[in-house]
Amino acid sequence: MRVPFVSHPHYHCELPPGHRFPMGKFRLLYETLIREGVAQREDFCLPADLPEETLLRVHEAGYVGLWESNALDVQAIRRIGLPWSPELVRRTRIAVAGTLLTARLALRHGLACNTAGGTHHAFPTYGSGFCIYNDMAVAAAQLVREGKVRQVLIVDLDVHQGDGTHFIFRNEPRVFTFSLHCEKNFPVRRQPGDRDVELPEGTGDEAYMECLRE
Numbered sequence: 001m002r003v004p005f006v007s008h009p010h011y012h013c014e015l016p017p018g019h020r021f022p023m024g025k026f027r028l029l030y031e032t033l034i035r036e037g038v039a040q041r042e043d044f045c046l047p048a049d050l051p052e053e054t055l056l057r058v059h060e061a062g063y064v065g066l067w068e069s070n071a072l073d074v075q076a077i078r079r080i081g082l083p084w085s086p087e088l089v090r091r092t093r094i095a096v097a098g099t100l101l102t103a104r105l106a107l108r109h110g111l112a113c114n115t116a117g118g119t120h121h122a123f124p125t126y127g128s129g130f131c132i133y134n135d136m137a138v139a140a141a142q143l144v145r146e147g148k149v150r151q152v153l154i155v156d157l158d159v160h161q162g163d164g165t166h167f168i169f170r171n172e173p174r175v176f177t178f179s180l181h182c183e184k185n186f187p188v189r190r191q192p193g194d195r196d197v198e199l200p201e202g203t204g205d206e207a208y209m210e211c212l213r214e
Contacts, residue, residue, distance in 0.1 A: 003032065005044045006102045007115040010094045013087040018026045020084060021130050045105065047097035050138075057141040058134055058168055063125045063136065066155060067092075067132060080127040092132045095119070099135035103143055104201065120162035120179075121187065128164065129186060137168045140175050157212070160186045166193035 011026040020062075033039040055064060066072045070084050095116045105112035119131035127133070140152040155163035156179040167194060169175040176194045183198035190196075200210060 001042050001072065003039070004045060004105045004112045005039050005103065005110055005115065006098045006112065007044050008046055008098060010059070010087075010091050011098070013085065013091040016083060019083075019094050026116050033115070043091060045101060047094055047101045048112075050093045050097040052101065054142050055093070055133065057138045057140060057145060058124060059122075060125050067127070076126060080132060081091040081130050083157070084184060088132075093113075096133050096135040096138050100139040103139045103149075107143075118156075118158060120156055120158060120165045121160070122164045123167055129160065131164065134164050134168060137165055140169070144174050150174065151176065156180070161190050161196065163187050163189070163191040166191040169194075 007030045012023055015021060015023050030044075031140075034041060050202075052064075060142070067084075068078075068089050072080075072084070076102075077084060097117075098114050099117040102112045102114040102117075107178045117135040119133060119135050121127070121129035121131035122134035125174045136154055136156075140149075140154065143149045144152065152175045154162070154165055154175065154177050156165060156177070157180045158179075163179060164178040166177050166179065169177050178195040178197075179193055180199065182201060182203075184201055197211065201206065203211075
């Protein structure tokens with residue numbers, strides 16, 4: 001059995017010219033996986049729409065409604081760092097649905113990969129750092145709710161601390177949050193998680209992998 005991948009054309013949406021978030025990486029990743037033979041087109045699964053009740057396991061209805069109706073205030077949009085658009089609303093939901101589908105496929109096949117996701121700065125009532133909904137938190141909360149899993153380990157290897165994920169599961173013993181990140185980086189205000197490992201700026205590949213293995 002080949003490893004299943006999850007992707008969707010709507011993982012990409014247009015941003016204003018010169019915007020610093022590299023939205024094009026999602027399309028490029030899909031193309032690179034196929035070009036280099038890591039995956040074939042038939043290995044990819046398309047996520048469907050995300051049910052509202054699934055999203056609301058993590059995010060408060062008020063925040064979801066304000067975001068999706070373009071009613072967030074200027075400060076809240078600035079904290080997210082992405083300009084609102086109907087295409088971004090659609091993209092945000094489908095990416096979360098993709099992570100949930102990937103988790104379901106991994107339970108079935110042992111391993112699965114999503115070409116988007118990792119929006120770990122999203123909190124229940126606000127978005128931050130290019131993160132609007134927390135896809136990993138939604139997927140973990142849904143699978144725990146369904147009884148499909150007893151425990152979840154979230155291994156977050158982004159250069160930034162997974163502060164939103166830490167906060168969401170701060171009182172949930174069935175989800176263990178682990179974040180390996182740079183000690184001097186965003187976010188300024190850190191959240192306590194189950195396990196945090198901070199590495200100094202300039203850490204090289206070898207030292208990084210040694211730390212992760214340990």
